[in-house]
Amino acid sequence: MSYLNSTRLHFAGRFQANVSTVNNDPAHFDNAAFKSSYQDMEGPHMRPPNGWFNPQGDAAWRFLGCTVTSAWTPAGPVGSGDPVLGYIVADSDRQAPAKLVDLDSEQQLVSEIWGLQVRIATADGTTLLLADFEPAAFIDIWDRSTASSGGDTIAGAMYQSVLRNLQWSDVSASAFLTALQQAAIDGVLSIKFNVDSFNLDFTSPDFMTGRIVGTIGPATLDEPQHLVFGRQFMATSSAQPGNFFSPAGGINFCVGVVDPVASCIYLDLGNALATGAGGAINSQGDLTLSVYDPLLSPPNPAGGMMPIGTIPATGGGGYASDPTWYAGTAGIVVLPISATLLPMVQNSALVLSGATAGVFIAEPSGGAFVRADRYVYRLSPGDTVEIPVYAMQWGQPLVGAEIVFPLDPSQLQPGSGFPYVAPSPPVAEPTEALSFNAGAITDHNGIALLTLTLSDPGIPRAFPPTNPPTSIANRSIDGQVYGIRPGFADSATFGGPVNQWNFISLLLWSGFATATPPTWDDLQPIFQQYANLYPVMNRFLNLGDYDSVVANAHLLQLAFALNPADPNAMPVTRDLSPAKRNAILTWLQNPLPGLAVTPPVVAPAVTAAPQAATAAAAADAMAPSAAAPRGGKAAAAARRLVLQSK
């Protein structure tokens, strides 16, 4: 079971993702080369880039004004008599806001939400369900909007995760919530949401917010948490790859689940349909879901498509004509399957095509798909981790298939040239720090295990020495990022389009040792880097200054000791290794000064962006279209290795 279920609710509203952007440039990790201007708002068209578009971001991730737009049971849509249609979906009402966190400055395309609690509540905020959102990263980011503005504002992406520790209040007033509670037999729910229409204009009230539309349904513990065991529709890249991904057939990667008992399919188009001005769904004509009939096709491929049903573009309820369609359905369509077609549907490729020429997406001919459930990992030397990788075919576990685990750094993002102030360090080396099996055979659940054993990568991301030389600890990004892309060994049988975003991202931290006991000399470079990269800290203390840190030792002890799943955990970026964390906690108990003379640190007051920013905004409005990709994700995507090698 997953959110693609006969029992589910949809919600819609806005979200905030107030990420900080000083760390968007990997070269900003070089303490010795850091300038205070790197904490200022960027100029027009990033000239100068300074601290990019939101240097003062606090990483807060919030639900804003999200309401339940519809709810469904096996009997159909829930009627207005059920109060669930007046309920809201909200975040925690008794802890700090959740945080949105990049894995690394050189892998910014798997941002995770940490510390999120999800509530279903009455309109006045009375909690009916409180649950913990399992941290999850976005995936399937693409150039969703065909409206003219570029960069991150045109992007769409999705999150899928589970809700744990369900705390239900009395939900008897709502037959739907009662049914959902009963359906959550393992005490977990499945949640998926699509995000798009992000606003990057710091003069707008909507700055750092976007649209969110999602679904909550039941889940079980024996399923993947971030992946639907279903029918995977695979897009191919258009000749113009765009900022992120531009599907040749106009429809992005999507998934469906066939219910053979009810003889229907749940098809999730929530992150698959392109949008235009104002976020409206573009019409691509009526969409027809068909099943490919191999018996019909050899002599006549065009005749091999057996239509299952149609998703109208026009009329009442049309996906493009009805402005409430997307919010009300989260893009999920349920189509009945005739008894005649059902057997064929269960082992033959599904195809979605549009009345508009060229609109097309399909399952691969072999119907097979493989992906890691969780695909973002932070690891230390000495760790061993088993990563389950799920193989499926026609939506069922694919048993006995050989899965291979090649390294693939192609989507990682070292950068150079404008707007980066210096070339980024290399990624994905040394590979010797990773020891893992080259492949594995899937078990009866379709699971192959990637077993990784990690060793110390050293300090592979140091910046070039300067004169006078400074310590490497002061001039590096911790650890290294790697990518591993699971795939089928038998690509002839299980071939088809590859989703570029379908790979495992690893951050492997460097080993770290200090003097015994540790002194400020050991830790100052770490604190200084955070002070540089996260100007929001200046509202609380000067992390680069011994006296300021000591004066706040009690609060720092609290924050650095918190579980990373806590929204208040320091560092907010979750990029501090356990070794360094432990050293900091040890030192905070006995904060010995060091011997080194550290240069006085420029501690900017909690000032606004410089006055220049206002003029910059005015100039921005009059200037020709931007030369630099606007937004952190677009910039990161533009420097992926896969593009550099072309």
Add this chain to the structure above:
Amino acid sequence: MIRLERSMITDLTGPAVTPQAVCAALQSAIELEHATIPVYLYALYSLDAGKNAEIAAIIESVVVEEMLHMTLAANVLNALGGAPSIDQPDFVPDYPGPLPGGVESDLTVNLAPFSMTQLQTFLQIEQPEDPLDIKALAAASGPITIGQFYTAISQAIAMLGDGAFVNPPRHQVGPDLMPESVVVVNVATAQQAINTIIEQGEGTLTSPEEVVGGGYAHYYRFMQIQKGALLVPAPGATPPWAYHGSPLPFDPSGVYALPTNPALAPYPAGSAQAFANDNFNYTYTNLLFALHALFNGDVSEDRFNRAIGLMMSLKGQAKAMAAGIPNPAIITGPSFQYQPVNPATT
């Protein structure tokens, strides 16, 4: 000196005092202590700490102790079997307005950026009883002081006796979580808690120094700002203290231009100010919910840390709002209003 309505203690005198009456007074005490916090925080957030660091530190130190006083009052209330109520809309006072229980004609409290004028409000809230006024104020009618209010509670608790206290200790936030807190189990510890509140606010009759905590009482801390110099011991003088320490200058250019009483002129719906203010008020309301849970039985380090985390979040948000982040053209003062959903519904 702020004066409270005598009705605050009417039920606390005489041999027939009931635990219910003492509990009601303690709930009022929690509301009173809380009501000062937004006022002080608003001034604190308005200060550019780069230019008025010492003044900011003084205000912050007082706020921390007001939070302790809330906790101490809640501990006493819980020890008597009561239940602090912090999560209701009417727990949050309106600004401008009187402090809870305050004589309305006496003092209208504003949410205002720091100024020497606003400092007068702080001094008025914290001013101890003037010895010359004791006789008049001790009369059986007319307003009372905060010190008299707490003294009446303390005396009523003595009348109730140890038998009124719940055994074993109930819902106590102890010094393990909050330094200088007191676990209240009987009359003696209840009076210790109440004396801490009185002395940290007003000092003793003979000294401006706190018995618990070690600093000066709030009134004298604020007077340092008024006098422009730190209070230091002055052996031989009468009394043996003087505002002759290091200069404590106020730099008016180091105050962000926050509006006074933002609730009076609500930020337009859909504006950047409303957006920031709503996020703040939702966080503030969440803090009240977290404290309500903490004071009503969920006395855990985890709950306490989440409350601290909410306070840090409020601080970070407010400082950005005051400093014009992200848009220097937009300055927002947090209105400290009860808001259980985000954004606020209109």
